[in-house]
Amino acid sequence: MRRALLAITGLAAGTTALVVLKGAPGTSQAAQDRPVAEAPVVPGGSAAPGPAPGGVTPSARPGASAKPSAKAGASRAPGTRTSATTRVTTRATTAAPRTTTSAPKVTTRTVTGPVVSYRYGSLQVRITLSGSRIVDATGLGMPLDGQSGLRSDDVQARYSGSSGEVVAKQSANLNTVSGATYTSTAYKQSLQAALDKA
Amino acid sequence: MTYQDTYATGRRTGPSAPYGGRPAAPVPPGVPRRGPGGRRALSAVFWLGLVAAVLPWWLATPPGSLADTTGLLTAAGRITGLVAGYLLLVQVLMMSRLGALERRLGGERISRAHRDVGATLLVAVLAHLALLVVGYARMEKNSILGQVGALLTHYEDMVSAFVAAGIMVAVGLTAVRGVRRRLPYELWHHLHLTSYLALLLGYGHQFSNGAQLYEPGPVRTGWIAAYLLVVAALVWGRLIVPLRFNLRHRLRVADVVAESPDTISIYLTGHRLNQIDLLGGQYFRWRFLNPGCWWQSHPFSLSAAGNGRWLRLTVKVVGGHTAELRDLRPGTRVWAQGPSGTFTAAHRTRERALLIAGGSGIAPLRAMLEELPPGAALIYRARTPADVLLHNELDWLAQARHTSVWYVVGSRDDPGPRQVMSPEGLRRLVPDLTRRDVYLCGPGGLVEEAVRALRRAGVPRRQIHLATFEL
Numbered sequence: 001m002r003r004a005l006l007a008i009t010g011l012a013a014g015t016t017a018l019v020v021l022k023g024a025p026g027t028s029q030a031a032q033d034r035p036v037a038e039a040p041v042v043p044g045g046s047a048a049p050g051p052a053p054g055g056v057t058p059s060a061r062p063g064a065s066a067k068p069s070a071k072a073g074a075s076r077a078p079g080t081r082t083s084a085t086t087r088v089t090t091r092a093t094t095a096a097p098r099t100t101t102s103a104p105k106v107t108t109r110t111v112t113g114p115v116v117s118y119r120y121g122s123l124q125v126r127i128t129l130s131g132s133r134i135v136d137a138t139g140l141g142m143p144l145d146g147q148s149g150l151r152s153d154d155v156q157a158r159y160s161g162s163s164g165e166v167v168a169k170q171s172a173n174l175n176t177v178s179g180a181t182y183t184s185t186a187y188k189q190s191l192q193a194a195l196d197k198a
Numbered sequence: 199m200t201y202q203d204t205y206a207t208g209r210r211t212g213p214s215a216p217y218g219g220r221p222a223a224p225v226p227p228g229v230p231r232r233g234p235g236g237r238r239a240l241s242a243v244f245w246l247g248l249v250a251a252v253l254p255w256w257l258a259t260p261p262g263s264l265a266d267t268t269g270l271l272t273a274a275g276r277i278t279g280l281v282a283g284y285l286l287l288v289q290v291l292m293m294s295r296l297g298a299l300e301r302r303l304g305g306e307r308i309s310r311a312h313r314d315v316g317a318t319l320l321v322a323v324l325a326h327l328a329l330l331v332v333g334y335a336r337m338e339k340n341s342i343l344g345q346v347g348a349l350l351t352h353y354e355d356m357v358s359a360f361v362a363a364g365i366m367v368a369v370g371l372t373a374v375r376g377v378r379r380r381l382p383y384e385l386w387h388h389l390h391l392t393s394y395l396a397l398l399l400g401y402g403h404q405f406s407n408g409a410q411l412y413e414p415g416p417v418r419t420g421w422i423a424a425y426l427l428v429v430a431a432l433v434w435g436r437l438i439v440p441l442r443f444n445l446r447h448r449l450r451v452a453d454v455v456a457e458s459p460d461t462i463s464i465y466l467t468g469h470r471l472n473q474i475d476l477l478g479g480q481y482f483r484w485r486f487l488n489p490g491c492w493w494q495s496h497p498f499s500l501s502a503a504g505n506g507r508w509l510r511l512t513v514k515v516v517g518g519h520t521a522e523l524r525d526l527r528p529g530t531r532v533w534a535q536g537p538s539g540t541f542t543a544a545h546r547t548r549e550r551a552l553l554i555a556g557g558s559g560i561a562p563l564r565a566m567l568e569e570l571p572p573g574a575a576l577i578y579r580a581r582t583p584a585d586v587l588l589h590n591e592l593d594w595l596a597q598a599r600h601t602s603v604w605y606v607v608g609s610r611d612d613p614g615p616r617q618v619m620s621p622e623g624l625r626r627l628v629p630d631l632t633r634r635d636v637y638l639c640g641p642g643g644l645v646e647e648a649v650r651a652l653r654r655a656g657v658p659r660r661q662i663h664l665a666t667f668e669l
């Protein structure tokens with residue numbers, strides 16, 4: 001039993017050590033994870049080397065959900081044009097709805113975010129705006145079957161629709177859906193880009 | 199040779215055993231030694247495996263990415279999950295009775311490791327479950343119970359994963375010594391066998407939900423390969439090898455002899471017995487294929503070294519199964535699994551040995567005595583003179599192999615035994631104690647007490663070899 005206790009203590013200490021080692025945010029580490037995070041949103045041709053990883057990092061940090069995007073993998077070049085630079089740098093500021101800047105005339109339009117590939121598939125978010133207000137959102141092209149389909153359904157159910165979290169929050173600052181981190185992250189990415197365009 | 203018969207003479211109530219026709223064992227060379235190299239290699243493999251299990255998480259997680267509590271919780275949940283998955287495989291592998299493991303580690307050490315790993319596994323499973331439920335609940339701003347409900351309903355394979363965790367908790371709790379003692383052995387054993395079910399039920403969720411194992415790739419492939427290897431080891435060790443052994447040797451009961459009022463010796467014969475690679479002190483798991491006993495398999499040591507003509511076990515009647523063995527008929531077929539164990543002369547570290555036996559614990563020591571180099575010493579503890587087993591054989595062996603034998607008879611509180619089983623007493627009987635290997639076999643209490651006395655007398659731990667008739 002003494003050895004079992006030792007092993008259990010080892011397990012606890014080992015797990016804590018691993019988590020702490022990975023968790024501690026340090027300057028060198030931030031620079032290291034940034035390029036991966038950047039990769040998915042660099043569009044086809046234009047803005048290629050644009051945002052120098054080191055430089056953009058500090059301003060991108062405050063974005064609450066910057067962290068899981070590191071795993072999103074490379075995305076296809078979106079058909080619609082988006083700029084990586086604006087997306088990243090405006091991230092923290094777009095949270096507030098831009099009611100003041102928009103014209104008073106109420107028109108309904110839809111804006112589609114870029115296709116974002118993530119671990120289990122790819123998706124694209126389309127939002128419907130009435131004036132500057134988001135009134136509807138939906139994820140397109142999400143996987144339908146299997147486990148990824150289940151995750152997609154979870155994410156759709158939580159975020160999309162006229163009573164979903166996107167409409168409620170009017171921003172891409174959404175809570176990550178548990179168990180669907182990658183899907184949530186991809187959704188938020190595409191949504192953010194759509195918002196930037198709108 | 200010094201031979202002292204201090205308190206008692208043995209008493210045999212059965213017909214004499216057929217050992218008599220044999221010439222005394224050829225004296226000098228003992229069996230060659232088997233070093234601890236194999237054991238160390240296995241332990242290295244174990245630690246490498248543990249690192250390999252957690253490495254994918256380490257590589258896939260970018261540094262600095264776990265800034266908030268929720269991230270830390272889920273990360274810890276994933277790590278403990280990977281560790282639990284790995285330990286479960288190790289647990290099952292250790293129970294596969296793979297010859298390579300049994301030869302290098304031995305049943306005693308395996309069952310000790312199995313207990314330690316089991317306790318750690320249980321804690322890892324509970325931590326994995328708690329950390330992820332809490333982490334996900336925070337992420338989703340859900341209550342704990344609500345989150346459990348969500349996991350069970352929205353996630354593939356989570357129902358079976360929860361059942362697997364339940365099984366492991368049940369198995370773990372009944373393995374706690376105090377609880378286990380109160381349960382009938384068979385109940386405990388069958389409950390324990392359901393852990394194979396945990397292996398099966400826990401399998402799915404690792405791949406449908408596991409962040410590191412979801413995606414096809416080397417990690418997922420490696421993990422599945424590990425599962426397949428463990429299952430293959432199980433089939434090999436528990437089915438194929440025993441099948442081959444039993445088809446080859448076709449053991450049968452030849453004779454059952456009473457050694458004392460509550461002890462019997464069972465003699466077995468079969469084919470090609472001289473080709474079994476066995477050492478004195480090893481044990482088999484025996485299944486006596488008569489209507490009352492075939493469904494139970496019990497471990498008993500061989501009480502004589504291999505001689506190519508018969509095998510013998512000496513069994514003390516302590517419960518239902520051992521009582522039934524008294525009525526075995528000659529000719530009954532026997533299914534055996536083994537030989538197992540590192541409680542042998544080959545695993546000694548020194549030239550000389552001291553053997554300490556209690557009650558029926560004499561069985562493996564009696565067999566080992568035939569293979570130890572001359573000059574060994576034997577202390578035999580027995581409660582009453584009638585409990586001294588195999589008395590004549592021990593006398594005969596003592597002469598043939600220059601062994602000193604002391605019979606120490608009486609209850610543990612009698613002055614004689616009290617005095618002998620102390621550091622000073624042991625040193626008086628065996629002055630070069632610390633330069634010997636000490637082999638201990640008997641009831642748990644006696645073994646523990648003896649270990650304590652030996653340690654106080656200055657015998658290094660690695661020179662002490664234990665067999666406690668308890669798995």
Ligand SMILES: Cc1cc2nc3c(=O)[nH]c(=O)nc-3n(C[C@H](O)[C@H](O)[C@H](O)COP(=O)(O)OP(=O)(O)OC[C@H]3O[C@@H](n4cnc5c(N)ncnc54)[C@H](O)[C@@H]3O)c2cc1C
Pocket residue numbers: 305383481495496497498499500511512513514515516517518519520521558561562666667668669
């Ligand atoms: C490696 C080893 C070698 C052994 N060698 C000998 C020997 O040479 N001579 C001898 O008399 N006894 C030996 N034993 C002990 C023997 O296995 C048990 O006494 C026997 O199994 C008891 O069965 P029972 O149904 O009569 O007793 P029960 O009353 O059912 O049990 C008595 C005790 O034996 C244990 N036990 C019961 N069934 C098993 C089983 N299938 N496997 C393991 N433990 C069990 C129980 O934990 C219990 O504490 C050995 C045990 C081990 C582990």
